[in-house]
Amino acid sequence: MIAHLFGTISERETDAVVLDVAGVGYRVYMPKRVLDTLAVDAMQKLYTVHHVREDAMTLYGFMERTDRELFLRLQTVTGIGPRLALQMMSHMATGDIVHAMIHEQTKALTAVPGVGAKVAGRIVLELKDKVNDLQDGAERAQMRNDRVTTDPSQAGVYAELSAALAALGYAEREIERVLLQHIHAWEALPLQDALKAALRVLSERGVR
Known part of the structure; x- marks a missing residue:
């Protein structure tokens, strides 16, 4: 069972993305309302469901x-x-x-x-x-989306930083708390600089 994938979006199709994970491309089907917010070349973590039938194996992916x-x-x-x-x-x-x-x-x-x-x-x-x-998780996700997508340019920055910090082992709730507070200040920075800024804030808070 594939529980999640972290990689770079190499292609975006009508109903799926191709996520490049260490050189292997996984086609992951997603809800279209979410798919439309993702950008090619962005890093992304997807929570997945691996659906197996006799004639096909399909991956479905979700942001939360x-x-x-x-x-x-x-x-x-x-x-x-x-x-x-x-x-x-x-x-x-x-x-x-x-x-x-x-x-x-x-x-x-x-x-x-x-x-x-x-x-x-x-x-x-x-x-x-x-x-x-499921109510609390859905409300937190909606609050995050409402705050980030008021400026569409922030959605990609948020997703990339969130995925990078998750790959480094930081907890989802701590990532969310830091990014929602600082995303406005970091959206114009190159990804590496924004990541360094996020790591600095997490370190100052004593998060390891």
């Missing part, structure tokens, strides 16, 4: 662990496979899907192509009491 977990839970509902789960996450943010489930808003779910009233009803019935733990 919470997104990956929602993708997996959606597929526990009768009639939902990886393609429809990805379709839902291409049209709705994780937090919006979770909110719709908890509050039994089937109409919001049927706005996704391929999700009819019966499927939406099953999603709510089977998952409304099983996704409360």
Whole structure:
């Protein structure tokens, strides 16, 4: 099972990226709403699901662990496979899907192509009491996205710094805290300079 990948985006396709990891290119299918924010040549860490069938092996990738977990839970509902789960996450943010489930808003779910009233009803019935733990992670991710993507140029800088710091072993929550506070000051710096600045701040905070 491939749990995550860290590398450079070498290609961006209609529904996937090719992530170069130590010279090996992995095609990773992603929600389109996230895919459109990624830049070729950027470093990126993706949380992955390795889906194996008799006739194919497919990788699905997500920016956040919470997104990956929602993708997996959606597929526990009768009639939902990886393609429809990805379709839902291409049209709705994780937090919006979770909110719709908890509050039994089937109409919001049927706005996704391929999700009819019966499927939406099953999603709510089977998952409304099983996704409360995803709320906090979805809210943190949305808060990060709202702050970063107010200026589209920051999204790539944030992703590259986050991936580089994660590869160095720093905890996801500590990375998020530092980058949200300082990304405005670092966005114009070359990546190596921004990374040095981030490491300096982490060191000053006693984070190892």
